[in-house]
Amino acid sequence: ALHSVRVELDARSYDIRIGASLIQGAGTALAPLTSQPRVFVLTDGTVGGLYAGDLEKSLSAAGLEMRLKAVSPGEGAKSWAILGEVLDWLLSEGAGRDDVLVALGGGIVGDLTGLAASLMKRGMTFVQMPTTLLAQVDSSVGGKTAVNATQGKNLVGAFYQPALVLADTGLLATLPARERLAGYAEIVKYALIDDPAFFDWLEKHGLDVVALKQDALAEAVAISCRAKARIVSQDERESGVRALLNLGHTFGHALEAVNGFQSSLLHGEAVAAGMTLALRYSARLGLMDITDAGRAEALLEKAGLVTQLNRVPGGPYTSSALVEAMKQDKKGRAGKIPLILARGLGKAFILPDADLADVAEFLEGEL
Ligand code: NAD
Ligand code: ZN
Known part of the structure; x- marks a missing residue:
């Protein structure tokens, strides 16, 4: 099944296309975006080894030549040095504003490519092919x-929208299981933010998503993209509701920071535990029923994610270290930090001034 999600923004709108085997039609999809006979593609070595050949075939069938550059896999690619290399490559190839630059890879390649596209001649056409x-x-x-x-992650960047997103769910077949589960945590997040019907759906079909059954998978990706698009179009530059997307991320980032952002704890793994903490803390404040927090926990655990604080990979974590990390992250004034909490499943809201001392006591009890 093919899905299409429209992202409506003030300046311009674009489509996200979702489904298996989309890579085969990539050439046809990209051809209308450029007047040039070539397309620039940035990938990482792993993804390039798996899929650059398929992409090249599809581009060449549409009369487009592929110009490929592969960076080393890993967070190290999101650096000044590699950004400079990418820009030098594009300039030396004579790329212009009407050329298309495709990100073929995960979030690392996507973030790097998008920034490079925004800087090239003050903005060249950018397409995401997330893998x-x-x-x-x-x-x-x-x-x-x-x-x-x-000084920290993601500190130098831009808001720069793609012209098109092609999400080929078939490409996820080669993704390591841990990476797959980490992505699933973010899917569950959308249900917990504002979509209780999606939560019910995940209770029935979540394991099909994790097992990459293509219909359930494409459906879950489409619902998630629609949810993010809805929130982003209300608040493109994160001055308000976009913060809801950080559900589980304040606790999650604290876990990642205490663990030193090592690969023993993936971002999505930290978010799974973080969301559970946010819901359990909401229950502690009397905002939601503890059995609903338990339902969310069970949904994550059933898929294979760890939710209990004392079992989170990369531990042990202490309450004081986590609270210190939260303080650093949020620059909280006078012992308060903003926290995304919930009044029930699918009812997240922003509490601007959660009490850190109380959060510390709560975490103590969770360990
Ligand atoms: P990633 O890009 O490193 O991909 C994970 C690993 O999987 C890599 O080793 C990669 O080579 C491999 N891989 C990718 N696709 C594959 C496939 N189909 N088959 C086999 N292997 C494959 O990691 P990620 O989790 O996708 O992205 C993390 C990055 O995303 C972080 O840098 C984070 O800051 C960023 N991020 C950005 C946003 C945003 O809004 N821009 C949101 C969340 C995260
Ligand atoms: Zn996240």
């Missing part, structure tokens, strides 16, 4: 691009 579940449901939608600095 991880996380990239298909999250990073390829919404226009955030970035590289990292020594």
